[in-house]
Amino acid sequence: xxxxxxxxxxxxxxxxxxxxxxxxxxxxxxxxxxxxxxxxxxxxxxxxxxxxxxxxxxxxxxxxxxxxxxxxxxxxxxxxxxxxxxxxxxxxxxxxxxxxxxxxxxxxxxxxxxxxxxxxxxxxxxxxxxxxxxxxxxxxxxxxxxxxxxxxxxxxxxxxxxxxxxxxxxxxxxxxxxxxxxxxxxxxxxxxxxxxxxxxxxxxxxxxxxxxxxxxxxxxxxxxxxxxxxxxxxxxxxxxx
Numbered sequence: 001x002x003x004x005x006x007x008x009x010x011x012x013x014x015x016x017x018x019x020x021x022x023x024x025x026x027x028x029x030x031x032x033x034x035x036x037x038x039x040x041x042x043x044x045x046x047x048x049x050x051x052x053x054x055x056x057x058x059x060x061x062x063x064x065x066x067x068x069x070x071x072x073x074x075x076x077x078x079x080x081x082x083x084x085x086x087x088x089x090x091x092x093x094x095x096x097x098x099x100x101x102x103x104x105x106x107x108x109x110x111x112x113x114x115x116x117x118x119x120x121x122x123x124x125x126x127x128x129x130x131x132x133x134x135x136x137x138x139x140x141x142x143x144x145x146x147x148x149x150x151x152x153x154x155x156x157x158x159x160x161x162x163x164x165x166x167x168x169x170x171x172x173x174x175x176x177x178x179x180x181x182x183x184x185x186x187x188x189x190x191x192x193x194x195x196x197x198x199x200x201x202x203x204x205x206x207x208x209x210x211x212x213x214x215x216x217x218x219x220x221x222x223x224x225x226x227x228x229x230x231x232x233x234x235x236x237x238x239x240x241x
Contacts, residue, residue: 063100
């Protein structure tokens with residue numbers, strides 16, 4: 001048996017795992033990044049050799065199965081992982097894929113949430129033990145999801161009720177803790193991202209200023225969340241060996 005690895009599902013080149021990889025590297029956990037969004041029956045690694053699953057963001061809808069049939073396989077994988085207590089982490093689109101896989105409803109938000117804005121912690125969990133009650137985070141989404149039945153709500157914003165949730169071994173984050181300064185610049189070099197930013201009334205210069213202001217507080221929070229996830233993957237890997 002090969003060494004257990006973390007499977008990372010990426011949907012577009014610029015929505016990368018960022019800080020998540022730093023935490024996996026710190027744990028010396030191998031990982032594999034794949035993009036199966038347009039593949040109807042993707043060949044994924046042996047489920048029994050997967051120590052954890054990360055589902056990244058992307059511009060498509062979580063249930064755009066006609067154009068992106070691989071999303072259905074991702075939802076199925078998330079359900080299977082949660083059923084055996086395998087750690088699962090979803091960011092933005094990934095958060096929505098996990099939620100809808102668990103029966104939540106997907107819908108368009110009242111307005112796009114793009115740029116920095118506060119979220120409010122609604123419940124404490126060991127993932128978020130160092131959170132302030134409110135903290136400014138980076139948002140970049142139009143769609144939202146309801147809370148899956150039986151899930152623990154963790155955070156909300158003024159316009160989005162479900163900003164973070166736990167369900168068994170899964171953690172969903174609607175916002176972007178994974179973005180590093182380098183990754184932010186990649187986003188701002190991507191025309192479709194800049195178009196969204198401008199449509200929401202934002203600008204590159206304002207986003208850079210906000211990132212510089214809030215990043216020092218977000219970095220330790222991101223480290224805690226992603227190192228917590230990596231530790232869970234490491235523990236699960238030990239059971240596979």
